[in-house]
Amino acid sequence: MGAVVAVLAAGCAVLAVVLPGGAVRPDRPDLEVALVAAASVLAALLTFGKSTGAKVSALVCATGAAGWAIYCLSADLGSGTPGSSTAVLAVAAVVTLVAAGLPRPVRWWLAVPLVVVLAAGTVAAVTVAPGLAVRSTTAPAVAAPPLADRVTATPWSWTPPSPVRDVVAAGAGVAVAGTAGEVTALDGPTGTVRWTYARPGAHVRALVPTPDRLLLLAVFAPGDGVEDRHHLAVLDAFTGAPVQETLIDDVHGPGLLAPTATVLPSLTYLGDNDFRVDALDLRGGSPLWSWKAPAGCVSPFALPASGRDVVLAPLLCQDRLSVLGLDERTGTPRWEHRLPVTRPSDEKADFYLRSSPGGGTVSLSLRYSGLASGENADVVLDAATGSLLSTMDPKAPKRITIGPVAVSERDESGKVTAATLDGGRAVDLAACPDRRAQATTPAAYLRLCGSPGGGMVVHRQELDGSPSSTLPISWPPVGELSGGLLSGSGRHALVTAGGRYRVVI
Numbered sequence: 001m002g003a004v005v006a007v008l009a010a011g012c013a014v015l016a017v018v019l020p021g022g023a024v025r026p027d028r029p030d031l032e033v034a035l036v037a038a039a040s041v042l043a044a045l046l047t048f049g050k051s052t053g054a055k056v057s058a059l060v061c062a063t064g065a066a067g068w069a070i071y072c073l074s075a076d077l078g079s080g081t082p083g084s085s086t087a088v089l090a091v092a093a094v095v096t097l098v099a100a101g102l103p104r105p106v107r108w109w110l111a112v113p114l115v116v117v118l119a120a121g122t123v124a125a126v127t128v129a130p131g132l133a134v135r136s137t138t139a140p141a142v143a144a145p146p147l148a149d150r151v152t153a154t155p156w157s158w159t160p161p162s163p164v165r166d167v168v169a170a171g172a173g174v175a176v177a178g179t180a181g182e183v184t185a186l187d188g189p190t191g192t193v194r195w196t197y198a199r200p201g202a203h204v205r206a207l208v209p210t211p212d213r214l215l216l217l218a219v220f221a222p223g224d225g226v227e228d229r230h231h232l233a234v235l236d237a238f239t240g241a242p243v244q245e246t247l248i249d250d251v252h253g254p255g256l257l258a259p260t261a262t263v264l265p266s267l268t269y270l271g272d273n274d275f276r277v278d279a280l281d282l283r284g285g286s287p288l289w290s291w292k293a294p295a296g297c298v299s300p301f302a303l304p305a306s307g308r309d310v311v312l313a314p315l316l317c318q319d320r321l322s323v324l325g326l327d328e329r330t331g332t333p334r335w336e337h338r339l340p341v342t343r344p345s346d347e348k349a350d351f352y353l354r355s356s357p358g359g360g361t362v363s364l365s366l367r368y369s370g371l372a373s374g375e376n377a378d379v380v381l382d383a384a385t386g387s388l389l390s391t392m393d394p395k396a397p398k399r400i401t402i403g404p405v406a407v408s409e410r411d412e413s414g415k416v417t418a419a420t421l422d423g424g425r426a427v428d429l430a431a432c433p434d435r436r437a438q439a440t441t442p443a444a445y446l447r448l449c450g451s452p453g454g455g456m457v458v459h460r461q462e463l464d465g466s467p468s469s470t471l472p473i474s475w476p477p478v479g480e481l482s483g484g485l486l487s488g489s490g491r492h493a494l495v496t497a498g499g500r501y502r503v504v505i
Contacts, residue, residue: 010044012092022083026229039065069093079222080202087129091121145498156191169497170209171237188498195240211359244285258304274298289331302351307383308359335386403440437494
């Protein structure tokens, strides 16, 4: 009976080889898991031997397999992104060790409990182990407060448990990512903690809300530095409850994530500068559709940008250079912004696509030597319909979409020399010579500015031309700073969220 139990346990160890390994072990089969499974199988076979040497060898193999399986499980849990494979492996290896160490012959009343432990442990390992790395609290659903439009002189403050990596507007306020692998949601009007979601040992690589701010995409990298695959957790932005979780390709930052309200698009390289667009259902977790360029055309690479309910896809054909708005649920083209091509060229076409935080507008800058003219190559479009909202200065290549109003900037050697708000109003650069962060609302352009004395002010320029205003804000002494926010190169963020603006360092 002992040998039979050992064989059953070894079978579970083999099963672990094909089970998900999480972001820390994305490849199947994983070498470490396979070697431990092989050692468990060898130990199980040796338990059939009658000699003392066979019994001792079985015990040695089983001991080594159990020890290494437990080490692998501990390392996976410490990475913050475990799968179920090493948990099943540890259960199987320990049961194999116990079966190999029992005196012969093994009575049925000893073997049956071991089989029950093996079965229950395997089921628990598959269902429970991936969640052991998560520390979370949830909150009840509430109505979203209106988005702030003015900075007040009575701010709230919150002390994070670890240095801040990023902050985004989502749900009932803002979500903050910390360096310890945690995401904390703060209530907009009061600043109180609403919910938390943490994977201790992992690193937050991206924190991106959907345009409607109902869902929050948090991407975690394993703590051991593995860069092949990452763990995507889609969270309800109001309650913090996980909606679905999956593995995605390596994400270097939020610039490669551009969700719509319900799907996450990704790019797959097909060769010859042609990419396919794939859509993942954010709530269901399953692939929804794929789109590729029609025959005779290619879809070149572009940093993805999406509207509220459309996915943007670049297209280059013999007769046209286009950007398509693909319906988020079906992938069928809803609109096309087309520029005629008169002389096809081998030169690379450049697509600069950006979307506003709410997904209502998108800005496009298209560059290609074969264009018939430069007309409508720099535009702001309605994301839902593709209709032209405004044209932008083609000599101002730096396009910023930081809210419902786009900003076009000219810069020389990294210094902004002129800026224009969508609609043609010039930005008063002299009012904020030391800009740290910026945002737009339907009524104003706001900048967080450093003052000569070391403090901070928020400068508000009205879009209707009425007098601007400046509000000093209290700021703690600046200590040793390193790194920047995930969503930008700076250390400050000015985020228009429900209830208030957020200023982060």
